[in-house]
Amino acid sequence: MNESTLIQNVTLVNEGKILVADVLIAEGLIQQIGRIEVEPNHNLIDGTGKHLFPGIIDGQVHFRDPGLTHKGDLYTESKAAIAGGVTSFIDMPNTVPNILTVESLKEKFDIASKKSLANYSFFLGVNGDNIDEVIKMDTSQFIGVSDDGLYFTKKGNLLADNPEIMEKLFANCKSIIAIHSEKEEIVEKNEQAFKEKYGDDIPAKFHPVIRSTEGCYDATKRAIDLAKKHKARLHILHLTTEAETHLFRNDIPLIEKKITTEVSVHHLWFSDEDYERLGMLIKWNPAIKTKKDKEGLLKALLDDKIDLITTDHAPHTLEEKQQTYFQSMSGAPMVQHTLNCMLEFYKQGLISLEKIVEKMCHNPAILYRMTNRGFIRKGYHADLTLVDLNSEWTVAKENLLYKCGWSPLEGTTFQAKIEQTFVNGNLIYNHGTFKEDIFGMPIDFNTKEKQK
Ligand SMILES: NC(=O)N[C@@H](CC(=O)O)C(=O)O
Structure with a gap:
């Protein structure tokens, strides 16, 4: 008799509803939901008083494999993700080498099949060098194309800085085009002005002034105008300003949208008030902006102008972070604590559990047409996250799973705890312990049909 797992009497948060039920898992899939009779082959989990979410799907991470594995790798960071309730992720192309060809993409899939505990998919990188090949490629080979982070190895390759390349891509590429939207020319002008005043010692609090609202807004507006002209499928990554939120629509369902966007959790959590305390540790690109921006982003998320929540999990070592302004790397690890941050907002009465699930589970699956x-x-695949909403704990070095060993959230107390995470029906994370010998699956997606 095959083994099955029966989660009993648990509070499901799913498809806009909250209800108490039992969930039966077998052969990697959800077999039944409702009131279910116990059978001898059932492993029982008592879900009384606990909440069950679909596993979180993180639409933007940098797990650093291959080539930058001193910062993190597909094993360490997927493990941290699972402890944070994330069961699937889409990883960015700014590794070494950059993922600019189908061959390097295949290699990354191969590494993931041997190292990733969560389900995975990857963006194909696009820049000025490979645009001609990308527009000829069969788009069923990748979930989307992106330029995110590619300036780390080659400056000036962001699409936002190259309207002709962007236009060529939008006119010809049928895939989802996910762009990092900032105008480097504005950033560089601001950098120069601050350099003249401070030399290399620019305080972190000026990061949002250098990587300004103007730089983000102008880039996003131009990308949207070009996408509309060519009817392209554009996704703007990690939105940071209240001003940009007004460029997006909420009067059509996600499934019909040609232009979508996301917010990364740190832009909801931190604001310019935190630079004094955390300095370069919260230096991200695009920058953490003002309290008004943070509030505007949350409002746009609740109003459905913003479609997704991602982490943009971007680990660097502490040494790489604690440098002077120009030397300090942008980005920080977040994937282990994203759901926790959102549940804390729920505790503060700022967002409902249903909305969290919509933005972190349903919408990523719809937007990226996951099967x-x-x-x-x-x-459906049994990717599930069991949460205790009333179990306080504090982020500390000892409970971090990131290879880089630090978090900008150290010292933060959360009121909810992720207790168990199932990936493809396997209980991979169980109250602090892991099953480490079962790997995730490549995420299947439809190239034409849309998920409802
Ligand atoms: N977000 C960041 O500040 N950094 C990212 C790259 C990126 O998303 O631009 C990284 O790879 O470190």
Whole structure:
């Protein structure tokens, strides 16, 4: 008799509803939801008083494999992700080498199949060098194309700085085009002005002045105008300003949208008030901006102008971070604590559990056309996250799973705890312990059909 897991009497948060039910898992799939009779082959989990979410799907991470594995790798960071309730992720192309060809993409899939505990997919990188090949490629080979972070190895390759390349891509590429939207020419002008005043010692609090609202807004506006002209499928990554939120629509369902966007959790959590305390540790690109921006982003998320929450998990070593302004790397690790941050907002009455699940589970699956993930439905992959909403704990060095060993959230107390995470029906994370010998799967997605 095959083994099955029966989660009993648990509070499901799914598809805009909250209800108490039992969930039966077998052969990697959700078999049944409702009131279920116990059978001898059932492993029982008592879900009384606990909440069950579909596993979180993180639409933007940098797990650093291959080539930058001193910062993190597909094993360490996927493990941290799972402890944070994340069961699937899409990783960015700014590794070494950059993922600019189908061959390097295949190599990354191969590494993930041997190292990633969570389900995975990857963006194909696009820049000025490979645009001609990208527009000829069969788009069923990748979930989307992106330029995110590629300036780390080659400056000036961001699409936002190259309107002709962007236009060529939008006119010809049928894939989702996910762009990092900042105008480097504005950033460089601001950098120069601050350098003249401070030399290399620019205080971190000026990061949002250098990587300004103007730089973000102008880039996003131009990308949207070009995408509309060519009817391209554009996704703007990690939005940071209240001003940009007004460029997006909420009067059509996500499934019909040609232009979508996301917010990364640190832009909801931190504001310019935190630079004094945390300095370069919260230096991200695009920058953490003002309290008004942070509030505007949350409002736009609740209003459905912003479609997704991602982490943009971007680990660097402490040594790489604690440098003077120009030397300090932008980015920080977040994937282990994203759901926790959002649940804390729930505790503060700022967002509902249903909305969290919509933005972190359902919408990533819909937007990236994933097959049978992102919902608690019969026949879907059993990617599930069990949460205790009333179990306080504090982020500390000892409970971090990131290879880089630090977090900008150290010392933060959360009121909710992720207790168990199932990936493809396997209980990979169980109250602080891991099953480390079962790897995730490549995420299936439809190239034409859309998920409802
Ligand atoms: N977000 C960041 O500040 N850094 C990212 C790159 C990026 O997303 O631009 C990284 O790879 O470190």
